[in-house]
Amino acid sequence: MLALVVASTFWSMVAYAGPLGNAVTLSAALDASAAGTTWVLASMSVGLAVTLLAAGVVADALGRARVFALGAMVFAGANVVCAVVGSTWPFVVARVVVGLGAAGMIATGLGLLAAADGDGRHRSTSAVWWSAAMGAGIALGPLLTGVLDLAGAWRWFYVGLALAGTLLYALAGRVLPVEPAAERARRLDLVGFTLLTAFLALLVTAIVQVRAGGPMLAAVLLGGSVLLLVALGLSQRRPQRLVDPGIFTHRPFLGATIAGLGTGLGIIAASSFLCTVLVRAVGLSTFQAAGVLAAWSGTSALAALALVRHGPRIPGRVQLTAGLVGVAVGLVLLAGVGDPVSAWRFVPGLVVCGCASGLLNAGLARQAVATVPGGLAATGTAANNTARYLGAAVGISVASVTAGTDLLAGWNRVALLAAACSLLAALAVAWLSRGERAPGVAGARTGTWRTAAE
Incomplete structure (x- = not known):
C-alpha cells in the first residue's frame, strides 16, 4: 500500500511539473496565445486546487479506496486526451481533469496509510516517503518532457502518464481495502x-x-x-x-494548514517564477532551466529520504517551523542578483531551499493526518494540499505583478517577498503550537480533540 501511494504521488507530480520542461514547444504545437499559454501551464494547478478539498470530503464520506481508484482512472483517461488533442482549450480542459484525478489520489493516499497502521512512527515514515516522491516527481517531470522534446515526441509524455494511471487503477483494486461503512465519517452534504x-x-x-x-x-x-x-x-x-466545524478551531490543524499556504506562497511560487527568469533573463532553454530547478526539487527528495531514520524523532511542529525558516533563508540567498548573472548563482540558494523543503514537506504530510480525527484523514490531507496550491496560485500571480519588466530586479523583489511569506508562516505555526505536548501527534490522536457537539 505504501508503494502504491508513493507511486501515485510521484506520477501526479511528474504530470504537474512536466510542462515546465517544454513550455515553448507545447505552446507552439497547440497554437496558444499568451493567455492560452498561461492557462496551459496553470490548468493542472487549477484542477488540483479546485477539487482537492472536495475529494477529501467525499473520500471520508464514501470511502477512500473508491475515490483513489476513481482518481487513477480519471487521471489515465484525461492524459489520453492530452496526448491526442491539437488545440489549446481542449488541452487545457483535459489538464484540469488530470488535476481532478490526481486530487483523488493525493487526498486519499495518506489517509489510507493512516487507517491501515495507526503507529505514529510508521505514519511519520510514510510521510517521509510521500514527501520524497513529491520532490522526485517535480524534479523529473520537466527533465522528462525536455528529453522527449529533443526527440520531437512530446505527446509520448502523456501516453506514459496514461499508462501509469492505468497501472495505478489496476493495482488499487488488488491492494487497497474497502473500508466498512461504519468507518466512514458521515453522509455527504451535497449542497455544501x-x-x-x-x-x-x-x-x-x-x-x-x-x-x-x-x-x-x-x-x-x-x-x-x-x-x-x-x-x-x-x-x-x-x-x-461537510465537516465538523471543530476542526477549524484546532490549533495544530490550523498550523499545518497555514504551513501549507506558506509553502505555496513561498518556495512553490518563487520556483515557478524563477523558471521564467532563467529562460528570459539568463538565456537558458526550458530544459536547462528545469535542470537548474532540480537543485531544489531533487535535493528536496534526497533530504526527505535522509529523514526516514531520524524523522520520527523530530516533532511535526518543529519540522514545519524549521522547514519554513530554512526556505526563507534559501530564498534570501537567491535574491540580490544583477546583470549579467550565471545560472550557477542560483544553485546554492536552491540547495538550501531543497534541504528545508524536504523537512517541510515531510512535516506537512505528517501533520495533515495527525491533526484531524482518524475518520477525517483524507479531509485533513486535502485541506493541507488545497492551501498549498491556492497559495501557489496567489503567489505566482503576485509575482507576475511584482516583477515588472526588468526580470532580474523583479526576481529580487519576488524572492524577498516569498521569503517574508515563509517566515510569517513559520511564526504563525510556532504561535499556534504553544502548549502542544504530544510531538507531531495532535489532539486527534491523544484524546484531547473535542468536536463542537462535545
Whole structure:
C-alpha cells in the first residue's frame, strides 16, 4: 500500500511539473496565445486546487479506496486526451481533469496509510516517503518532457502518464481495502459540496485570469466567489455539514494548514517564477532551466529520504517551523542578483531551499493526518494540499505583478517577498503550537480533540 501511494504521488507530480520542461514547444504545437499559454501551464494547478478539498470530503464520506481508484482512472483517461488533442482549450480542459484525478489520489493516499497502521512512527515514515516522491516527481517531470522534446515526441509524455494511471487503477483494486461503512465519517452534504467546489473554481479561475491579462473578468469571478463563500457559510449552519466545524478551531490543524499556504506562497511560487527568469533573463532553454530547478526539487527528495531514520524523532511542529525558516533563508540567498548573472548563482540558494523543503514537506504530510480525527484523514490531507496550491496560485500571480519588466530586479523583489511569506508562516505555526505536548501527534490522536457537539 505504501508503494502504491508513493507511486501515485510521484506520477501526479511528474504530470504537474512536466510542462515546465517544454513550455515553448507545447505552446507552439497547440497554437496558444499568451493567455492560452498561461492557462496551459496553470490548468493542472487549477484542477488540483479546485477539487482537492472536495475529494477529501467525499473520500471520508464514501470511502477512500473508491475515490483513489476513481482518481487513477480519471487521471489515465484525461492524459489520453492530452496526448491526442491539437488545440489549446481542449488541452487545457483535459489538464484540469488530470488535476481532478490526481486530487483523488493525493487526498486519499495518506489517509489510507493512516487507517491501515495507526503507529505514529510508521505514519511519520510514510510521510517521509510521500514527501520524497513529491520532490522526485517535480524534479523529473520537466527533465522528462525536455528529453522527449529533443526527440520531437512530446505527446509520448502523456501516453506514459496514461499508462501509469492505468497501472495505478489496476493495482488499487488488488491492494487497497474497502473500508466498512461504519468507518466512514458521515453522509455527504451535497449542497455544501457543490458550493465549495463552485467557490474554489471561481476563486482559482479569477487568480489565473489576473496572470492571463483579464482584470475585469477576474474581478467579476472574484465577486462571484465571495457570494458563493457566503452561501457556503450559511449552508453549514444546517445539521448535515461537510465537516465538523471543530476542526477549524484546532490549533495544530490550523498550523499545518497555514504551513501549507506558506509553502505555496513561498518556495512553490518563487520556483515557478524563477523558471521564467532563467529562460528570459539568463538565456537558458526550458530544459536547462528545469535542470537548474532540480537543485531544489531533487535535493528536496534526497533530504526527505535522509529523514526516514531520524524523522520520527523530530516533532511535526518543529519540522514545519524549521522547514519554513530554512526556505526563507534559501530564498534570501537567491535574491540580490544583477546583470549579467550565471545560472550557477542560483544553485546554492536552491540547495538550501531543497534541504528545508524536504523537512517541510515531510512535516506537512505528517501533520495533515495527525491533526484531524482518524475518520477525517483524507479531509485533513486535502485541506493541507488545497492551501498549498491556492497559495501557489496567489503567489505566482503576485509575482507576475511584482516583477515588472526588468526580470532580474523583479526576481529580487519576488524572492524577498516569498521569503517574508515563509517566515510569517513559520511564526504563525510556532504561535499556534504553544502548549502542544504530544510531538507531531495532535489532539486527534491523544484524546484531547473535542468536536463542537462535545
